[in-house]
Amino acid sequence: MSAIALLGPFGDAIDFIIHPRDAVTGGVQVGGIGEVLAFTWAHVLLSGAAILVSCAIAVPIGLWLGHRGKGELLAVSISNIGRAVPSLALIAFFVAFIGVGFLNVTIALVLLGIPPILTNAYVGVRQVDREVVDAAEGMGLSTWQVIRTVELPLALPVIFGGIRTSAVNVVATATIAPLAGVLTLGDYILSANVYGDAGRIAGALLVALLAVIVELSFARFQRAVTPKALRKAQASGSG
Amino acid sequence: MIRSRSTKAAVAAFAVSLSVLAAGCGGTGATSTEASAPPSGQVIQSNADNAKVTLTIGSKNFTEEFILGEIYAQALEAAGYDVKTDLNLGSEQIALKSLEDGEISGYPEYTSTALTSFFDVDAADIPSDPNQAVDQASKDFADKGLVAFPPTDFTSANAVGMLKSKADELGVTKVSDLEGKSQDLTLYGSPECRQRVDCLLGLEDGYGLKFAKFVPVDIGLRYEVLDKGQADLSILFTTDAQLSQSDDYVTLEDDKAVFPPGNITFVASQDAVDEAGPDFEKTVELVQGGLTEEVMQELNARVDIDREKPADVAAEYLKEAGYTQ
Amino acid sequence: MGGAVGLVLAAVQIRDRSGEAATCISQNKICPGWILDNFGRYVDPLLEHVVLTVVAVTVGFAIAFGLGLLAYRRRWLIGPITGATGILYTLPSLAVFFLLLPITGRGFLTAVIALTAYTLQIIFRNVVAGLDNVPEEAKDSGRGMGLTDSQLLWQVELPLALPEIVAGVRIAATTTVGLATLAVYAGAGGLGSEIVAGSNITFRTGVVTAGGLAVLLALVFDVVLLLVQRALSPWKRVQTA
Numbered sequence: 069m070s071a072i073a074l075l076g077p078f079g080d081a082i083d084f085i086i087h088p089r090d091a092v093t094g095g096v097q098v099g100g101i102g103e104v105l106a107f108t109w110a111h112v113l114l115s116g117a118a119i120l121v122s123c124a125i126a127v128p129i130g131l132w133l134g135h136r137g138k139g140e141l142l143a144v145s146i147s148n149i150g151r152a153v154p155s156l157a158l159i160a161f162f163v164a165f166i167g168v169g170f171l172n173v174t175i176a177l178v179l180l181g182i183p184p185i186l187t188n189a190y191v192g193v194r195q196v197d198r199e200v201v202d203a204a205e206g207m208g209l210s211t212w213q214v215i216r217t218v219e220l221p222l223a224l225p226v227i228f229g230g231i232r233t234s235a236v237n238v239v240a241t242a243t244i245a246p247l248a249g250v251l252t253l254g255d256y257i258l259s260a261n262v263y264g265d266a267g268r269i270a271g272a273l274l275v276a277l278l279a280v281i282v283e284l285s286f287a288r289f290q291r292a293v294t295p296k297a298l299r300k301a302q303a304s305g306s307g
Numbered sequence: 308m309i310r311s312r313s314t315k316a317a318v319a320a321f322a323v324s325l326s327v328l329a330a331g332c333g334g335t336g337a338t339s340t341e342a343s344a345p346p347s348g349q350v351i352q353s354n355a356d357n358a359k360v361t362l363t364i365g366s367k368n369f370t371e372e373f374i375l376g377e378i379y380a381q382a383l384e385a386a387g388y389d390v391k392t393d394l395n396l397g398s399e400q401i402a403l404k405s406l407e408d409g410e411i412s413g414y415p416e417y418t419s420t421a422l423t424s425f426f427d428v429d430a431a432d433i434p435s436d437p438n439q440a441v442d443q444a445s446k447d448f449a450d451k452g453l454v455a456f457p458p459t460d461f462t463s464a465n466a467v468g469m470l471k472s473k474a475d476e477l478g479v480t481k482v483s484d485l486e487g488k489s490q491d492l493t494l495y496g497s498p499e500c501r502q503r504v505d506c507l508l509g510l511e512d513g514y515g516l517k518f519a520k521f522v523p524v525d526i527g528l529r530y531e532v533l534d535k536g537q538a539d540l541s542i543l544f545t546t547d548a549q550l551s552q553s554d555d556y557v558t559l560e561d562d563k564a565v566f567p568p569g570n571i572t573f574v575a576s577q578d579a580v581d582e583a584g585p586d587f588e589k590t591v592e593l594v595q596g597g598l599t600e601e602v603m604q605e606l607n608a609r610v611d612i613d614r615e616k617p618a619d620v621a622a623e624y625l626k627e628a629g630y631t632q
Numbered sequence: 633m634g635g636a637v638g639l640v641l642a643a644v645q646i647r648d649r650s651g652e653a654a655t656c657i658s659q660n661k662i663c664p665g666w667i668l669d670n671f672g673r674y675v676d677p678l679l680e681h682v683v684l685t686v687v688a689v690t691v692g693f694a695i696a697f698g699l700g701l702l703a704y705r706r707r708w709l710i711g712p713i714t715g716a717t718g719i720l721y722t723l724p725s726l727a728v729f730f731l732l733l734p735i736t737g738r739g740f741l742t743a744v745i746a747l748t749a750y751t752l753q754i755i756f757r758n759v760v761a762g763l764d765n766v767p768e769e770a771k772d773s774g775r776g777m778g779l780t781d782s783q784l785l786w787q788v789e790l791p792l793a794l795p796e797i798v799a800g801v802r803i804a805a806t807t808t809v810g811l812a813t814l815a816v817y818a819g820a821g822g823l824g825s826e827i828v829a830g831s832n833i834t835f836r837t838g839v840v841t842a843g844g845l846a847v848l849l850a851l852v853f854d855v856v857l858l859l860v861q862r863a864l865s866p867w868k869r870v871q872t873a
Contacts, residue, residue: 077734091502092400093424098502151806152850154813157843160827164839167535168524240724244814246498247828249524249532257730258817259498259523261398269734272727283722370830393738393819395829410738527831552649597644605646611831612649614657614666614838616673627644 081269092264099267104253104274111252111278114245115238118174122181122234127227130189131215134223135201143190150183155241159248168249176248180241181234188230192223225294232286239282243275253278351590351630357387360583365411366394367402369526370610370617371463371546371603375415375571377621382594385631386586394617398499399424407451412579418444418458419569423505430505430513430567437462437570444572452577456591458570461546461600465505465566466558467494468543468550470533474557481560482514485540489516495538498523506542509565530556546600548608571595597628656837663837673826678845680821684812685853688744689805692751697797699752700759701785710760717753725750725811729818738819746818747811751804758800762793795865802857809850813843823849 083089088100133139162176196219204218220227243254256263256271263271362383366376376394384390393411396402399420405411418440422428426447434440437458445455467482474480477488485492500506501523510516518540524532530549532538533556543550543558545568550556573591580587602624609620625631649658656663696717703709728746736742766789774788816824826832826842833839 093499093502094427095502095504095508148806148854149847149851151803152810152847152854154810154824154843154846156813156824157827157839157846160833160839161843163528163531163833164836167537168522168528168532169537236722240726243724243726246523247525247833249495249522249528249537251523254726255498255523257726261400261499262502264400265404265734268730272730275727276723276731279722279724279727280719283718368830373830395816395825525828525833527828527833531834601646602644605644608647608649612658613647614670614835617830624644 077265077269078273080266081273084263084266084270085274089266091262096262098263099270104270107251107253107255108274108278110250111239111242111245111254111275114170114174114177114250114252115235115242115282118177118181118238118242119231119235121174121178122185122238123231125178126182126185126230127189130186130227131193131220131223134190134193135211135215135219137194140190140194143187146183147187150180153180155180155237156244159241159244163248170250173242173245173248173250177238177241181238184230184233184237185227186230188233189223189227192226192230193219195226196222225290228286228290228293232283232290235282235286236279239279240275349593349630350632351382351385351593353385353387354586355387356584357586358389361389361391362412362579362583362587363391363393363410365392365396365402365405365414367399367414367416368395368397369544370548370607371544372415373617374606374610374621374624377618378594378598378624379413379415379573379591381618381621381625382590382630383587385625386590388583388586398497400499406453406574406576409576409578412583413573413575415571416455416574417463417569418572419464419505419567421448421455421569421572421574423567424499424503430509430565433567440570441572448574449577454575454577454580456573456575456588458572459595459598460570461598461603462568462570463544463546463603464561464568466543466545466561467510467566468529468533468541468556468558469539471555471557473539474559479559481562482510482516482565483562484559485516486514489518489540491519492539493520493522493537494518494540494542495522495524495529495532496542497526497529500542505566513563513565546603546607548604548611551604552608552612571598594625594628594630597624597630602628660834660836662840666837667841674823674841674845677821677823677826677842678849680815681809681812681823681846681849684740684743684747684815684820684822685805685808685849688747688808688812689751689801691744692748692804692808693755693801695748696752696755697759700756700763703756703760704763713756714753717756720749721753723749725814726817729814733818740820743812743815743818743820743822747808747815750811751808754804754807755797755800758796758803759793762796762800763789765796766792791864795861798857798861798864802854802861805853805857806850809846809853813846 084099085104086101088097088103090096091098130143133143158176158180159173162172166172166175193215200222201214201218204214209217242252243257245252246255246258253271253274256267257275260268364376364380364383366372373394376392380390380392393405396405396411396414399416402411402414402416403425406414418437419430419433421444422433422440423430426444428443434443441455441458448455467485469479477484479485479488494507494510496506501521502508504512507521510518522532522538529541529543530547533541543556545558550558573595575587606620606624609615609623610617615623622631657666699709699713699717703713725746728749729742732742732745736745770788770792771784774784779787812822813824813827815822816828823842823846827839832842
């Protein structure tokens with residue numbers, strides 16, 4: 069295929085994003101910036117809600133387990149199992165057992181998002197220097213005070229790494245939310261019969277773009293919460 | 308998934324030829340005396356010339372289409388062709404595109420869908436005689452280099468469905484009864500419903516109905532959303548197994564004829580027809596002869612209720628109806 | 633068609649489902665009996681799934697390993713390659729399937745390209761990290777014995793880096809199994825076809841079986857590669873994820 073011919077479908081996709089056009093069989097208008105922004109907002113809302121809840125559940129549990137030094141097998145296995153569960157199966161499971169709708173999909177996404185955050189919260193706390201923790205405990209701080217004021221800040225970079233991984237996974241999975249009746253950017257991809265080839269490619273481009281933006285934003289957050297000394301150490305070691 | 312069936316076809320064809328030879332000429336069962344209808348229950352004969360031809364049979368993305376695609380594919384296999392399947396293409400627009408692009412050789416389409424979705428014909432203008440409908444569609448298909456084979460006997464149409472309890476509660480029996488009530492009701496339909504005149508557009512324009520919400524969901528969920536109480540109304544198909552097997556659902560009468568019934572016509576590319584020879588159309592026409600509305604509902608029930616694989620159900624049909632042995 | 637129709641109708645059995653005792657399947661519960669009886673229908677999708685995963689991880693390994701070796705000698709490449717593979721990793725697979733569609737069409741190739749792209753970052757990262765973590769003493773003694781750079785790499789550094797490299801392949805394999813369920817949307821089959829095609833998404837036993845098989849497959853790959861990893865590093869404690 070020549071390069072110009074390749075530009076064709078992608079150029080048409082860009083046009084789809086900017087200008088509304090007739091649906092494939094006509095009758096309704098699809099595409100255009102307004103609709104794109106509406107779907108993007110739905111996508112972000114769904115993903116954001118899921119990530120917030122995942123953090124609210126996974127961070128405290130991971131911190132607690134890490135502080136106690138217990139449940140290493142659980143914390144690590146959760147990540148392995150979480151990685152093994154296909155997102156499509158998870159969404160389908162919820163649709164088959166509970167039905168369609170925003171709440172069900174959010175719960176499924178929360179389950180998807182918990183493992184990396186939990187594991188990283190655990191690992192992040194475990195790698196905090198024991199002497200610092202002992203000193204804090206020696207000063208009379210309660211368990212939660214120690215966790216909150218000592219372990220959490222030092223573990224934050226690793227935790228954010230987990231949140232970053234989860235966020236990208238959740239945004240990617242929110243693409244198939246239309247299967248459960250929640251219309252996100254994925255509708256452009258899954259309902260190509262309405263939006264046409266241009267719509268489908270536009271959907272793919274938009275989802276890819278959103279994922280990259282989320283990844284880069286969280287990478288920036290992660291760097292921001294990493295103390296400078298740790299940053300230097302990380303730059304020369306593993307990323 | 309494009310699956311090659313050559314090994315299975317070879318074995319099946321061999322078995323069929325053996326049993327035809329063993330049974331003597333003419334096959335089992337009575338032959339029809341009416342020249343217009345192809346004899347039903349006649350065993351498909353394998354033709355060695357067909358082995359050089361590869362056909363890829365496609366289908367759309369719901370149960371009835373899977374079954375039909377498998378029936379045609381397995382029948383053509385029995386006739387000696389090298390058959391691949393690429394089922395679950397998507398809805399009609401995607402299937403048509405696959406056909407035009409040459410990715411598939413043919414797929415089963417509804418005359419009503421073809422006319423309203425491909426050729427912009429108003430639902431009211433669709434001929435009630437299936438052969439006339441196919442003729443009308445044939446001309447437009449020919450412009451695309453496609454051929455429409457003779458239609459099946461059974462028809463299927465979209466229908467507005469709801470739980471019987473809900474229909475009794477609202478006191479509705481016809482779609483026009485929804486006037487004045489629909490703005491408080493949610494309607495669930497397939498993704499392509501929102502752009503089709505024999506679906507949401509027809510309800511909005513033809514009946515003048517406004518709904519509280521229209522939610523597009525996968526076709527496979529059309530009963531689930533009623534069961535879970537999430538949908539007040541759902542777009543169903545008249546040949547659905549759930550309608551015939553259960554008393555829980557009712558469909559509202561289409562009093563303004565917005566949902567035209569359609570017969571199945573197998574649409575193939577001219578190139579495939581030329582390459583495949585006369586057995587292509589002959590086999591398709593033969594094997595769909597046994598598809599009455601009752602039979603189609605039964606086959607749908609075997610997949611949706613008994614949870615059998617569409618391929619197995621198609622094989623059972625071909626055997627029970629006497630087309631294969 | 634009168635008489636012939638009667639003949640055909642009589643031939644296709646119309647089953648009587650009214651009044652029959654509600655079976656597990658008709659109530660849409662999870663039915664282990666059904667799974668045992670009908671396991672055959674999952675064999676083909678499972679095999680497709682295995683092939684997709686194995687091909688993607690193998691090709692991904694070949695590419696990422698090559699890139700890793702390249703970047704190990706020319707350090708300045710690490711940044712750009714990490715960035716490029718990182719972008720491929722971030723792109724949702726479903727999006728990649730359809731971005732490739734105009735170029736490679738529907739089918740196995742499109743699915744494999746997308747799945748392979750996803751494995752590159754993790755394997756590349758582990759190849760580089762594994763080589764970086766080789767103890768200096770080992771390299772010194774190698775050089776002391778007169779090994780050339782190339783011999784050092786293949787006889788000392790890579791064997792010592794192998795556990796970490798295999799750990800990367802392990803992670804790549806388990807995530808690829810999960811992503812391969814989406815391959816159904818690219819027209820490449822796999823277990824996803826038993827999860828979403830037709831009315832399967834309402835079929836609880838089916839969804840659980842297909843999803844469960846995917847999880848099992850991922851765990852099998854995980855365990856097998858873990859054993860390989862352990863076998864290659866008896867002296868090292870296994871790193872946690």
